Amino acid sequence: MKKETSFEDFIRVDIRIGTITEVKEFPKAKKPAYQILIDFGSIGVKKSSAQITELYTKEKLLGRQVMAVINFNPRQIANFMSECLILGVYNKEGHVVLLQASQPIKNGEQIR
Secondary structure (H helix, E strand, C coil), X not given: CCCCCCHHHHHHCCXXXXXXXXXXXXXXXXXXXXXXXXXXXXXXXXXEEECCCXXXXXXXXXXXXXXXXXXXXXXXXXXXXXXXXXXXXXXXXXXXXXXXXXXCCCCCCECC
């Protein structure tokens, strides 16, 4: 378990729902990954690099809603600038399983 944090720290993390609109191979990444575009509604479209190739094909990702942290500083990954962090959990095989809502949600809605 990690060290306790304050509620104020938690609410500074901006987690939103968005829909994946584009998925490309990312051959320059050190580990297998995709370059992904996510539509966050009125917030706009953001880019993300995600190491989720083991469980998800490009076709399975397109149109899928995901949860992502959108207020981290952008991060340079090879020749790509990742603007948000898609959220997931490692399964027992060590592969990332994406977190998602149980029902469709309007893009850009904040997780609370």
